[in-house]
Amino acid sequence: MLFKRILFYFIIGSICLFIQLSIFTNNFLAIKNVMPDIMLVLIILLFQICDDFEMLIFAFITGFVIDVYSGNLAGLNAFFYCIVVALLYNFKNYLNIKTLPFYLFLVLLSLLIKLFIYYLFGYIFKEVFVIYKSTLLSYAIHILYTLFWVPFLSMIIYIKPIIELNSKKMYGK
Amino acid sequence: MNQYFLKNKFTIFFIIFIVISIISMFFTTSSFILTPKVIFGAISYPFVKAYTFVVQNTLTFFSSLKELNLLKQENVRLNEELKQLKEAKFKLELLERENKELKQMLKLKEEAPYDVLPAQIILKDPTNLYSVITINRGSNDNIKKGLAVYAIQDGEKIIVGKVIEVNFFYSKVMTVFDARSSISVKELYSNYSGIARGDAPTSNLLQVEYFPNEADIFFNDIFITAGFGGIFPPGILVGKVVDVQKQNFSLYQKITLKPLIDFSKIQYVFVILNYEITEDYTESSISE
Numbered sequence: 001m002l003f004k005r006i007l008f009y010f011i012i013g014s015i016c017l018f019i020q021l022s023i024f025t026n027n028f029l030a031i032k033n034v035m036p037d038i039m040l041v042l043i044i045l046l047f048q049i050c051d052d053f054e055m056l057i058f059a060f061i062t063g064f065v066i067d068v069y070s071g072n073l074a075g076l077n078a079f080f081y082c083i084v085v086a087l088l089y090n091f092k093n094y095l096n097i098k099t100l101p102f103y104l105f106l107v108l109l110s111l112l113i114k115l116f117i118y119y120l121f122g123y124i125f126k127e128v129f130v131i132y133k134s135t136l137l138s139y140a141i142h143i144l145y146t147l148f149w150v151p152f153l154s155m156i157i158y159i160k161p162i163i164e165l166n167s168k169k170m171y172g173k
Numbered sequence: 174m175n176q177y178f179l180k181n182k183f184t185i186f187f188i189i190f191i192v193i194s195i196i197s198m199f200f201t202t203s204s205f206i207l208t209p210k211v212i213f214g215a216i217s218y219p220f221v222k223a224y225t226f227v228v229q230n231t232l233t234f235f236s237s238l239k240e241l242n243l244l245k246q247e248n249v250r251l252n253e254e255l256k257q258l259k260e261a262k263f264k265l266e267l268l269e270r271e272n273k274e275l276k277q278m279l280k281l282k283e284e285a286p287y288d289v290l291p292a293q294i295i296l297k298d299p300t301n302l303y304s305v306i307t308i309n310r311g312s313n314d315n316i317k318k319g320l321a322v323y324a325i326q327d328g329e330k331i332i333v334g335k336v337i338e339v340n341f342f343y344s345k346v347m348t349v350f351d352a353r354s355s356i357s358v359k360e361l362y363s364n365y366s367g368i369a370r371g372d373a374p375t376s377n378l379l380q381v382e383y384f385p386n387e388a389d390i391f392f393n394d395i396f397i398t399a400g401f402g403g404i405f406p407p408g409i410l411v412g413k414v415v416d417v418q419k420q421n422f423s424l425y426q427k428i429t430l431k432p433l434i435d436f437s438k439i440q441y442v443f444v445i446l447n448y449e450i451t452e453d454y455t456e457s458s459i460s461e
């Protein structure tokens with residue numbers, strides 16, 4: 001079962017990284033050079049059905065891969081995703097509402113935290129601050145575009161085989 | 174200790190990951206060569222390379238399939254276009270040929286000293302050596318029995334035959350090949366004349382009778398209509414000599430002509446309307 005879950009994480013992580021990083025696809029998802037944060041949506045949605053600890057590792061690795069291949073500060077996305085998973089973990093008792101508006105709210109909240117983290121580390125590491133000096137307008141597009149992906153990904157993630165694969169969390173606890 | 178670790182593994186790993194992330198960010202902005210980013214990049218490079226290989230080849234494969242399908246569709250379309258162009262070219266050639274023929278006919282019609290009526294051949298029977306053909310003009314167009322018919326072939330007037338049957342909308346023309354046909358002919362450059370008779374369906378040649386023995390006739394000499402009978406105007410090409418038999422004890426020599434008319438080439442003929450018809454012309458004897 002563990003092997004199946006690892007395989008599941010690998011496959012779904014690879015697909016999302018493939019889309020997110022646009023290594024081979026020349027930013028086909030980009031609107032005005034703004035890409036959605038698909039991986040964040042995936043982490044938030046998967047957290048509802050997967051094991052917490054596994055999700056922490058998954059978030060760290062995928063975040064680090066994005067950092068390595070996207071030219072960001074190495075560790076920034078990993079840091080951010082770990083923070084998101086930790087917050088979800090600490091407030092999981094209050095996150096039992098499994099509806100689409102609630103997922104949208106979580107993603108929106110996470111994106112605002114991301115903005116704060118980006119500016120915080122931009123301030124700390126002044127040398128590369130200019131990289132994250134995006135306008136609020138483009139970040140607003142980024143937020144909207146990311147939210148746009150939530151319904152689609154939730155339809156893919158919450159299919160029966162995936163829920164059954166991770167049933168340990170759903171029914172075992 | 175072990176139990177403590179298991180109980181708090183989430184928190185422990187979270188702290189480890191946060192520390193790694195911050196250290197990594199710190200190293201990114203410093204001048205270290207072996208930063209965590211470089212190390213992680215080096216470790217993950219083979220996987221990314223393999224991933225690139227698989228994904229790119231898969232994408233290329235599907236792209237090729239799509240292109241193949243498009244090429245097939247384009248090939249079908251181009252073939253269809255080529256077929257249509259060939260048909261159009263064929264039609265154009267036919268029209269060009271017809272136009273050329275009609276222009277030639279019009280020119281010769283204007284030059285003719287008698288009124289002629291152009292007609293289209295609507296039926297010709299090659300199995301019977303074209304001894305009778307049908308044209309699309311009848312009594313409605315003032316066609317009468319006995320009228321002479323000629324054609325334009327390679328820019329020359331060539332004798333076809335004469336009308337033997339007239340209906341309202343069409344007429345039948347007995348050609349020079351028919352055994353019943355006889356035309357007064359003469360050699361092009363001399364005044365010697367004779368009577369050329371058809372030989373169909375035995376052969377497609379004409380036998381010239383009553384041609385004086387003293388005339389010197391050679392192979393490929395041309396014979397034209399003599400115009401004695403009153404049906405055919407003089408000067409229309411009939412045929413060329415293919416055989417000459419001089420007879421010592423006869424006044425006449427036997428000459429065989431090959432008619433110049435080629436029905437496989439012509440589509441239109443001219444009916445001579447107002448050339449004087451001899452009074453001794455009868456239906457039973459349709460010879461000139």
